[in-house]
Structures are given as structure tokens and as C-alpha cells.
Amino acid sequence: MYKPALSIFETEKAIKTIKDHFESSLSDILNLMRVSAPMLLKSGNGFNDDLNGIERKVTFQAKDIPASLDIVQSLAKWKRAVLSRYGLSVGEGIYADMKAIRRDEALDNLHSLYVEQWDWERILSKRQKNLDTLKYHVKVIYHAIKETEYHLYKLYPELVPVLPEEISFITTQELEDRYPDLTPKEREDRIAKKYGAVFIMQIGGRLCSGKEHDTRAPDYDDWSLNGDILFWYPVLEKAIEISSMGIRVDEQALQKQLVLSKQEDRKALEYHQSILKGQLPLTIGGGIGQSRLFLFFLKKAHIGEVQASVWNEQMIAECRKANIPLL
Numbered sequence: 001m002y003k004p005a006l007s008i009f010e011t012e013k014a015i016k017t018i019k020d021h022f023e024s025s026l027s028d029i030l031n032l033m034r035v036s037a038p039m040l041l042k043s044g045n046g047f048n049d050d051l052n053g054i055e056r057k058v059t060f061q062a063k064d065i066p067a068s069l070d071i072v073q074s075l076a077k078w079k080r081a082v083l084s085r086y087g088l089s090v091g092e093g094i095y096a097d098m099k100a101i102r103r104d105e106a107l108d109n110l111h112s113l114y115v116e117q118w119d120w121e122r123i124l125s126k127r128q129k130n131l132d133t134l135k136y137h138v139k140v141i142y143h144a145i146k147e148t149e150y151h152l153y154k155l156y157p158e159l160v161p162v163l164p165e166e167i168s169f170i171t172t173q174e175l176e177d178r179y180p181d182l183t184p185k186e187r188e189d190r191i192a193k194k195y196g197a198v199f200i201m202q203i204g205g206r207l208c209s210g211k212e213h214d215t216r217a218p219d220y221d222d223w224s225l226n227g228d229i230l231f232w233y234p235v236l237e238k239a240i241e242i243s244s245m246g247i248r249v250d251e252q253a254l255q256k257q258l259v260l261s262k263q264e265d266r267k268a269l270e271y272h273q274s275i276l277k278g279q280l281p282l283t284i285g286g287g288i289g290q291s292r293l294f295l296f297f298l299k300k301a302h303i304g305e306v307q308a309s310v311w312n313e314q315m316i317a318e319c320r321k322a323n324i325p326l327l
Contacts, residue, residue, distance in 0.1 A: 037096035046269030093122030121285030192239035221246030245286020
């Protein structure tokens with residue numbers, strides 16, 4: 001029978017410890033300034049993130065605002081515009097404590113309707129648009145995660161660190177070549193179990209098989225310079241995605257990916273026009289799942305143990321039977 005390592009009260013205290021420590025480490029190591037995050041964005045201008053390009057946004061009409069409003073899904077596009085508006089320079093960046101609603105999530109141990117993550121973005125020079133830059137940012141973020149894991153262990157000796165010293169790198173094509181008979185999700189589980197921590201690169205385009213490893217919206221990451229940080233999670237015996245990140249599209253990459261995804265009509269949107277006209281800086285950024293990190297560090301069996309959300313009756317009953325205390 002599952003038994004949580006920490007009580008609900010201890011869990012809440014540990015969540016605050018993780019949040020404060022990791023935010024401080026992340027902002028120091030990447031030179032990021034905290035900014036206030038919006039919960040709402042105007043519909044139809046391209047600034048709300050489309051994630052994989054298929055998820056429906058939560059949209060509504062407000063009494064005193066004529067335009068439709070969206071609840072954010074993430075801040076990938078908004079952050080880039082904010083960096084331009086705030087007048088920051090190369091090497092400087094921002095992070096925000098983002099909270100979102102994703103209505104189309106299929107609920108399970110790792111997925112909730114409610115999402116909270118650290119959304120970060122940093123300005124690059126044109127010559128930094130390369131693989132070395134991407135890997136550097138992955139490594140320093142991983143270092144901050146590792147350091148936080150050890151800090152928590154000093155406070156709670158029962159939470160023994162499990163992450164390897166270094167994170168490994170592999171492309172989606174290399175994964176397909178290595179495990180051609182497995183599905184993309186099975187490949188992720190296999191490689192995460194092998195290395196413990198891995199960054200899977202180049203997500204969005206078609207592989208040699210003609211299939212995609214996973215879908216990505218065409219207008220925020222450059223599909224050749226992006227990826228996901230995955231950890232092997234022994235409690236659930238599966239890979240867990242901690243972060244999605246990448247170097248953002250420039251004019252050429254945006255044009256190319258809109259054509260490949262047959263979404264050229266997006267060129268008319270305000271955000272896309274800003275990129276095509278060279279009005280936004282080149283940036284790198286991503287989202288780091290707060291609840292996922294809390295779950296991983298605290299060795300929980302369900303994300304509902306580290307965030308207060310809404311679940312269907314079947315999941316509530318299953319958790320009660322498995323001795324999983326939902327917040």
C-alpha cells in the first residue's frame with residue numbers, strides 16, 4: 001500500500017521550501033528578473049500559447065471589455081513581447097509564476113486541468129542561435145534542479161536524491177533509430193530509465209519514418225532547437241516531463257514551420273507580424289512545471305497531492321482506495 005513520505009502539513013511546508021529555493025537559483029543562474037504574469041489575454045492576436053496546436057482555450061466575454069478573453073495556456077509568446085517592451089538586453093531575461101487552465105488535459109497521475117509553472121525567457125544574440133546555446137541552458141537549469149534536490153534532502157533525510165550527476169542529450173531521430181518498434185512514449189520511458197535524466201531534442205517536425213515524435217505549435221519554438229527535459233520517476237515507473245523549452249522562431253523558421261503545418265493564415269496575426277517584421281528580439285525560453293517538480297522531489301504518487309485542483313469522481317475514488325491524499 002502506498003504511503004506518502006510526508007504528511008499533508010509537511011508537504012505544504014516542503015512545497016514552499018522548494019518553490020523559494022528553486023526560484024532563487026533559477027533567477028540567479030540565468031540573470032532573470034521576476035515579472036507579474038497575466039491570467040488573461042485578448043483572443044485572436046496570437047499571443048496566447050497554442051501548445052501542441054490542438055488544445056482548446058478557455059474563452060469568455062467580460063462585461064466591460066468588448067474583445068473576447070482567453071485564460072492563458074502558457075506564456076511562451078507573451079514573454080517575448082514583454083522582453084521587447086521592457087527594453088532588456090542580450091543576456092537578460094524574465095521569469096513569471098504562471099497559472100493556467102488547460103481544459104483538454106486527460107486527467108491522470110501527472111495531468112491536471114490546473115497548471116502552474118515557472119515561465120522564463122532570455123534574450124539571445126543572433127550568433128547564439130545554435131545547439132551549444134540550447135544545451136548550455138538545459139545544463140544550468142538541471143544544475144539548479146539538482147541543487148534544490150540536495151537542499152531538500154538536508155531538511156528531509158527521507159527524501160533521498162535520485163537524479164544523476166549530469167543530464168544526457170538525444171534527438172528524436174536518434175530515439176527512433178534506436179527503438180524503431182516502440183511508440184514515442186515508450187521510447188521516452190526507455191531512454192529516461194536508461195539515463196535517469198535526459199533532454200530529448202528536435203520535437204515538432206516529421207522523422208524519417210514520416211511520423212512526428214510529438215506535435216508542437218509552429219510559432220514559438222524552432223523545431224530544430226527545442227526539446228523536453230525528462231526524468232525517470234521510480235514511484236510511477238515511467239518518464240515524467242519536467243520542462244519544455246527551446247530557442248524561439250526567427251523570421252525564417254516561422255515561415256518554414258507555418259508552411260509545414262499548413263497554418264500560413266497565422267501570418268496575419270499581430271504576434272506573427274511582429275516576428276516577420278523583426279520587431280521582437282531572438283530569445284530562448286520555456287516552462288518548468290512546478291507541480292511536477294514538487295511531485296518528483298516529494299516522491300508523491302499523484303499530482304493532486306501537491307496542488308489543489310478538480311478531479312472526477314472515479315479518480316477521487318481510486319485515490320482514496322490507493323491511500324493517496326488529494327489536496
